[in-house]
Amino acid sequence: MARGVADGLAFTLADKPMVRVETLTEDKSGLAGDNAPDWNARVLAKVRGADVKAVVITMGREDLGKRFPSEPPIEFGVDGWWSTYEKKVGSFVRTIRQERKPVLWVGLAPTGNALTNTDFVLLNEIFRGQTEEERGYFIDLWDVFLSDAGEYSSYGPDVDGKNLRLRTNDKIGFTWAGYRKVAFFVERQLSRLLGGYGGLAFEGVEDDPDFIVLTGRTTSPEDVLLGGDGDQEARDGESLAHQYFVEGRPLQSVAGRVDNTARISQ
Numbered sequence: 001m002a003r004g005v006a007d008g009l010a011f012t013l014a015d016k017p018m019v020r021v022e023t024l025t026e027d028k029s030g031l032a033g034d035n036a037p038d039w040n041a042r043v044l045a046k047v048r049g050a051d052v053k054a055v056v057i058t059m060g061r062e063d064l065g066k067r068f069p070s071e072p073p074i075e076f077g078v079d080g081w082w083s084t085y086e087k088k089v090g091s092f093v094r095t096i097r098q099e100r101k102p103v104l105w106v107g108l109a110p111t112g113n114a115l116t117n118t119d120f121v122l123l124n125e126i127f128r129g130q131t132e133e134e135r136g137y138f139i140d141l142w143d144v145f146l147s148d149a150g151e152y153s154s155y156g157p158d159v160d161g162k163n164l165r166l167r168t169n170d171k172i173g174f175t176w177a178g179y180r181k182v183a184f185f186v187e188r189q190l191s192r193l194l195g196g197y198g199g200l201a202f203e204g205v206e207d208d209p210d211f212i213v214l215t216g217r218t219t220s221p222e223d224v225l226l227g228g229d230g231d232q233e234a235r236d237g238e239s240l241a242h243q244y245f246v247e248g249r250p251l252q253s254v255a256g257r258v259d260n261t262a263r264i265s266q
Contacts, residue, residue, distance in 0.1 A: 002058050004174055005106060008183030030063035031088040040095040047099055053194055055096050056186055058106035060123045061172065064116070082122065090130040102193055103136035106186060109145040112152050112171030139185055159184045
C-alpha cells in the first residue's frame, strides 16, 4: 500500500521536475510482529543528511493479528497491544521530527469488513493522536472513500470526477485510480506545506518544519528583518509609503474619491 501511494505521488508530481519521490517499503510488514523492521533506524539512515523535505507514512494493515515479542508475547487485540502500538507510533514520529522533517501520516480507508473497520478506526485514532502531538499532519481518508450514503463502496469519483473502481477485490486495497485519489489528498497537503514546490520555498529556513511558506520566498532571508540594515538600498525616502508609515505625513486627498474631505465649491 505504501508503494502504491508513492507511485501515485510520483505520477501526480511528474510535471514538477524539482520534486523526487523516494520509497522505503517492506512488503507485509508494519510495526508489530516478531520480525518487524526497525523503522526508526531505517528512516534515519534515509533522511539524515539528505535533502528530504517531508516524510509520508502509511502502514497498519499488516499489523492486524500480529503480536509483539515479549515474555510472554503481547497478543493482538488486548489492551497491552494497543498501548504498545501507540508507543511504537509515537517513537517513530518523534524520530523523524527530531530530524526537523515534516511528517504526513496517511490514514487507513474504510473496508468492506465491519470487524476490520473497527480495528482501522482504532489505528487511525493512534496515528492521528501521535502525529498531531508532534505537530505532524494526519491525512484522513475515511469519508473520502465512503459513498454518499456513508457506506463502503468499491466505486467512486476519481481525481477527474469519473465514477471508477477505486478498491481491489479484497475490499481493502486500492486500484490505480484509488491510489491516484489517495495521492491527490497527500499532494494537496504537501503543496500547502512546501510552498507549491517553488525553488525558493525553503531558502534560509534550514528545512524548519515549523516554518510554512505558502507561495515561495519573496522577501528577505530570515536573518535580516524587513527594513533592517540589509534593506537600506531598497528604501525610498520619497515614496508615499515611507512618508505615510515612517514620517506620519497625511496622504494627499484624491479628487472625486469618497474619502476626499476637501470642500466642494460651485
